[in-house]
Amino acid sequence: MKFYNRNDELALLKKADTLKNEHSVMTILIGRRRIGKTTLALQPFTKEPKLYFFVSKKEESLLCEEFLEEIKDKLALPIFGEIRTFENLFALLMQAAQTISFTLVIDEFQEFERLNASIYSVMQCIWDTNKASTKMHLILSGSIYSLMKKIFENAHEPLFGRADFKLHLQPFHGSTLKEILHDYGAYSSCNLLDFFILTGGVAKYIELFINAQAFDRISMINEIVNPHGLFLDEGRNRLIEEFGKEYGVYFSILSLIANSKTSKGEIESILEKNISGYLYRLENDYNIIKSIKPINAKPNSKVQKYEIVDNFLSFWFRFIFKYQSLIEAGSFEKLKEIILRDFDMFSGKFLEKLFVDQFKEATTVYSYWLLLGERQSKRNRHRSH
16 A cells, blocks of 8 residues: 555654754654554655664563664664663664664554563653754654553653654544545545545555455445454454453443443443543543534533544444454354444444544645745735835
8 A cells, every 4th residue: 555645744754854963853653553653654754774663562681682683784883792671772872873863763662661661761861861962863653542641741750741743643534535545446425435434544444445455335344344354353452452451341331332322321321330430531541532512502511422533443332342242153244234234324423524524624725725825925025025
């Protein structure tokens, strides 16, 4: 799949790349899994060396061994003795950045929290001491929203306030999905709506559908229900690590919201427990739901409903999680029948969401051109004087 859109994000990375020649620069890159963070970070926005570290679930010494190979390959640095801690490895890189200008991408940065949380304090000390005299663009990427928020936005954390730039990567807009469908000769208004719902604008899901040449509703649902594919376990794989041991309660709440039980009162009456704290965390810590006021609600009314922000997660909880028993029994054809039977009713709210998405994007573009026009008019008036 070719690289689509992300022009604003690339422009910011290029700006940071230029600034690093004056002093080291830190960029935070946040976004849900599969959204395209790694692909963006590895785009050729710089002509200087770029190192890529992926923080997998390994012992610190094994990670350092892996990272050292990347350092030798990209920077050709002589390494003397063993380096078994990230503290020593990061100090080595900051020392190298005194004379070499380069970019360092650390992917799934929040995993250091589980591996060795003291790494953040160590990095802060080394960074603060050397930032002004070095030439490194440090990109710290992470997909667990709650942990990344804690690391960089909690005033008690060592890396609080250290970032120069922050990118929160969002799903593709409807205009990009339309462009993709046109590129593959599959555009129609119906396909666009279904593509918008079933991919949610998430780059990895789009890539999977492209690889399967699945662009219409039936083809995409066949791909989702494929027992050998990624989609059936996607919601669980994405969120269990985020929610931890209380994932059962969170999953129940999200399933009810996806099945049109969207008010706090409705959910509490079914679960028979107070869910205020769970709703707050889902909205503010995890960024998975958002509260909305009904159209006919009074301005000062406290009445509010909730919706799942992510289109695909809404679909997953409505159809995949709800009918898990069919999956366990291997009744995939029956599951397809249910999805196709109920999909039109489910998709209604997303038509409005797609229109709002396109309207906001059109308004942004119009504002941009209006601003350019105003600037040009000012220049012309200045020249006339």
